[in-house]
Amino acid sequence: MSESVILPTRRDEAWRYSDTDAVAGMDLGRFDHWDDVDVPAGETVRRCVVIADAGEPSDTTELRRLRVRVADGGRCELFVVVSSGRLGRVEVVAMLGDGAHLELGGVTIGGRDTTREIVSRVAHEKPNGTSNQVVRAVHWGRGTGNFLGRIDVASGAQKTDAAQSFRGLILERGASVNAVPQLEIFADDVKCAHGATVGQLDEQARFYMAARGLPPEVARRLLVQAFVADAFVALDDADDRERLMRVVLGKLDRHL
């Protein structure tokens, strides 16, 4: 049963910008449920994790937690879209072996009073591991998008190469986007790159597109598509890529 569940508060670092009130309303029996993704040595595993509306926009809380272990020389590819729920949240905790790789591409998108977030913690525990995270957030109304990305490099994990890129796009006044990159590095021969920006649609591009005859909603759709596409660049399967893009653009089309 759920007697052992201790609900998070915003004092918890990993829930700092979250809608913790929404957590109380969820099925707490699933709060501590983790999906395990185990990648054997030298193999590749790909998962697409999509939190999307089944029909009408949902006001439930959707929490998906993934515990990823990538054995030596393995490769895990995760592609995430968080587009539903009053609170939609995907957590990824990954532990990488020697020469292992983690690829994480994620998009949060939403308006109204929703909070959509991706929280990752990538642990480079052995040498030669690589990781690449690309997360894009698109929000409007009074929507909030959060990315909390932590990278831990253990003292023995030399030659680690970890990269993290986050960009937020705010379509309307009132929406907000929070980025918390966190790097804890205890090895001295490593590469860790991270970047985080938040901005609006480029007004010059919008006028340029209008001057060629594109109505504002079509121009906005093209610009948002270009903006989020970075998150799916590493997704090798065109069908999957299109499916994820359809979820994202479908959300944009219905709720702008």
Next chain:
Amino acid sequence: MLTIDNLHAEIDGKPILNGLSLTVQAGEVHAIMGPNGAGKSTLAYVLGGRPGYEVTQGSVTFAGQDLLALEPHERAAAGLFLGFQYPVEIPGVSNVQFLREALNAQRRSRGEEPLSGGEFLRLAREKAALLNLDMEMLKRHVNVGFSGGEKKRAEMVQMGILDPRFAILDETDSGLDIDALRVVGEGINAIMRAPAKGVLLITHYQRLLDYVRPDYVHILSGGRIVRSGGADLARRLEAEGYDAVMEQAA
């Protein structure tokens, strides 16, 4: 086909256009020349409907419609093309996707059938060849990584594909070398020299006018047209300078 009457416009409360009047008939090419700060680009942006450019007085009629009442994309669909002095880069959006969406949006708003992918590519290939632009460049993102001259030729390829009734070309000649200038000039003639079309060429220099011969030349200064004449006026400007020619006007 374009009638501008007593146009006043301002940016951030600062008046830039101060009673500009101009009429372009179908089949005509008009050149607008003038010193820096005269209001040339402002005129182009006001006609295109750029946000932040506020018309405080006057009217603009285009093909019988009140142009200023239309949104920027509606002006394009009505047949107006604005060639940018500084074409905008749009990372992540390919030229082909952008132009096909733009053309089909215009066609739909006119009640015409959208072009298929194959039909569009044929059209794009034909216009790229006209402007001597490698078709591969149209598969790249809009203007991203293009040199100044490539951006200007790409603008003219866009014009060829969209096939407007009226083009306002804002310093399309800047950034072009001699060979590119000739290609662009011939492209403008091929696309826009027609009895039912009109062109407003905004330029600093006379050299583009060697290729695209204007029917009228106007000198813009202080937000108004201070002098109008034929093609020879541009040559006199080039030889004598704005100050000398405008003094004679005063």
